[in-house]
Amino acid sequence: MAATLPFSEEISNLLYAAHGSPIQACIQCGTCSGTCPVADFMDNTPRQLIALIRADFKDEVLASNTFWYCASCYHCTVRCPKTIDIAELMYALKRYSMWKSQYQEGLIGPVFSEAFVKMILRTGRSYEPILAPSYMLSFNLREFVQEAQTATSLMIKGRLPLLPPRIKRLERFKQVVSRIIPIGRAS
Amino acid sequence: MKKYALFPGCSLEKVAQSYYLSTLETARQLGVELQELDDWNCCGATAYFHVDELLAYTLSARNLAMAEKEGLDVVAPCAACYKNMYFTNAHLKSDPDLAEHINFALEEDNLHFSGKIAVRHLLEVISQDVGPEEVRSKVSNPLDGLRVAPYYGCQVVRPQKDSEDVEQPHYFEDLLSAVGATPVDYPYKLRCCSGSLLITNRRAALSLVRDLLQNAENCKAAVIATACPLCQVNLECYQQQVNQEFGTSFAMPVLYFTQVLGLALGIPPKRLGIGKELVSATPISSFAQNLPQEAA
Numbered sequence: 047m048a049a050t051l052p053f054s055e056e057i058s059n060l061l062y063a064a065h066g067s068p069i070q071a072c073i074q075c076g077t078c079s080g081t082c083p084v085a086d087f088m089d090n091t092p093r094q095l096i097a098l099i100r101a102d103f104k105d106e107v108l109a110s111n112t113f114w115y116c117a118s119c120y121h122c123t124v125r126c127p128k129t130i131d132i133a134e135l136m137y138a139l140k141r142y143s144m145w146k147s148q149y150q151e152g153l154i155g156p157v158f159s160e161a162f163v164k165m166i167l168r169t170g171r172s173y174e175p176i177l178a179p180s181y182m183l184s185f186n187l188r189e190f191v192q193e194a195q196t197a198t199s200l201m202i203k204g205r206l207p208l209l210p211p212r213i214k215r216l217e218r219f220k221q222v223v224s225r226i227i228p229i230g231r232a233s
Numbered sequence: 234m235k236k237y238a239l240f241p242g243c244s245l246e247k248v249a250q251s252y253y254l255s256t257l258e259t260a261r262q263l264g265v266e267l268q269e270l271d272d273w274n275c276c277g278a279t280a281y282f283h284v285d286e287l288l289a290y291t292l293s294a295r296n297l298a299m300a301e302k303e304g305l306d307v308v309a310p311c312a313a314c315y316k317n318m319y320f321t322n323a324h325l326k327s328d329p330d331l332a333e334h335i336n337f338a339l340e341e342d343n344l345h346f347s348g349k350i351a352v353r354h355l356l357e358v359i360s361q362d363v364g365p366e367e368v369r370s371k372v373s374n375p376l377d378g379l380r381v382a383p384y385y386g387c388q389v390v391r392p393q394k395d396s397e398d399v400e401q402p403h404y405f406e407d408l409l410s411a412v413g414a415t416p417v418d419y420p421y422k423l424r425c426c427s428g429s430l431l432i433t434n435r436r437a438a439l440s441l442v443r444d445l446l447q448n449a450e451n452c453k454a455a456v457i458a459t460a461c462p463l464c465q466v467n468l469e470c471y472q473q474q475v476n477q478e479f480g481t482s483f484a485m486p487v488l489y490f491t492q493v494l495g496l497a498l499g500i501p502p503k504r505l506g507i508g509k510e511l512v513s514a515t516p517i518s519s520f521a522q523n524l525p526q527e528a529a
Contacts (some may be wrong), residue, residue, distance in 0.1 A: 063326065078373075083441055083444075084434075084437050084441070087437040094364070107287065107294050108439040112507050115437060116431070117281050117427055117428040117430045117438075117441075118388075118428060118429075119424075119425035119428065120388070121387070121391065121423075121425065124391050124400075131392070141282075141283060141284065144284060154432065154434070155283070155433040156283075158280065158429075159283040162278065163280060163285075163288075166275045166277070166292070170274040170275060171243050171246075171274060171275050172243035172275050172278065181433070189435060192473075192474045192478075193478060196473065196474070199473075200248065200511070203509045204250075204509065205247060205248045205249075205250065207246065207248075208244075211243075211246060213274050214272045215342060218341055218342040219342065221342070222338045223291070223338070224338075224341075224527075225337060226285075226288050226335075227285060228308075230279075
């Protein structure tokens with residue numbers, strides 16, 4: 047039977063794959079949290095999240111909204127004195143939580159990401175209107191109305207596509223994808 | 234004249250069409266030849282990396298391999314496309330096992346990645362390969378006194394590549410000075426516009442957009458110039474929502490840097506896609522008046 051790795055090591059291994067320095071190098075200085083523009087909205091600051099991972103608090107980490115609220119601005123990454131790629135750590139946690147289907151309820155991030163990937167695998171290019179249901183339905187009425195107003199303004203200015211674009215060699219594109227993951231042929 | 238493969242990316246097809254138009258016009262005027270990559274696919278944006286890293290690299294590798302076939306360096310006007318392609322290129326070059334795995338998949342489309350080309354952002358091409366001096370020499374409609382806030386955003390400058398200055402870059406300012414504009418010095422020029430959080434965490438995103446607009450306004454910017462379609466959409470198209478949400482009254486025009494440069498180079502505003510804004514670009518109208526109002 048395969049050995050079970052502690053959570054902190056599992057995440058560290060993901061980071062090695064993502065070209066990052068080990069989180070064991072973290073000195074808990076908090077530069078990342080001080081730099082992060084979204085920290086005020088997170089359950090745990092980036093520094094706290096790293097501490098939780100190192101202490102193997104797996105369930106607490108996966109239940110946290112922190113990594114789903116990361117905007118990938120890489121400001122923490124370029125300022126970390128121990129050169130830990132913190133933004134990549136957030137990506138690694140997003141992937142891990144999606145593989146395990148274990149994430150905070152009610153978050154739009156995981157649903158949106160999945161819808162986005164399926165869309166690209168169907169046509170090769172992005173088409174925003176098809177994604178709207180994956181997040182608009184979780185908006186309250188006020189947000190929904192505001193979003194609809196913005197979309198209408200964009201439509202009037204000719205800035206919203208009416209038809210989904212698709213690439214020419216779509217079949218070959220799908221073959222390429224199917225050599226990486228089997229769901230490439232699914233739709 | 235230097236020639237590049239242009240990777241427009243999905244946003245430039247519609248929501249950022251004015252970035253597409255102004256990129257082509259401005260590049261032509263500056264003697265940069267852009268040949269659009271045939272049959273390019275989505276770079277994977279940020280969402281792809283949330284799901285599967287290998288697949289995300291594969292998507293970008295397909296585009297890179299097609300540019301390699303043409304023997305051209307690839308240039309992206311979108312910051313996110315640029316970051317994805319730049320780092321896919323770097324990771325595949327440094328990891329032969331990863332490259333082999335992805336090349337096995339690319340065989341299905343008769344493509345092969347060998348790492349022979351470079352990935353560039355349009356802002357970098359214009360400020361380094363063309364250079365502010367060359368730009369200055371081609372200005373026919375100087376934007377004297379126009380206070381433009383250069384907005385670098387995130388993924389043009391981050392993560393760090395080689396030894397680039399990630400804290401105080403000034404090449405964007407230099408370009409604006411070259412066309413006669415006054416670059417506004419404001420602390421938030423490298424701060425995040427919230428990226429795709431406008432979809433996944435609206436409350437946080439609108440507050441980030443508000444902070445940025447406030448900062449630029451406090452420093453007396455007349456217009457913000459961006460080098461990324463997502464930044465443009467967030468800062469411009471969501472201004473009304475910010476005003477509704479926070480009771481503010483922002484009316485800050487947000488243009489692409491190629492539109493600002495293009496005006497100074499004497500290109501008619503319509504050909505630069507000016508007029509498609511949701512926040513009227515009034516401060517630039519006096520500079521646009523000097524130019525022929527030719528149809529697109």
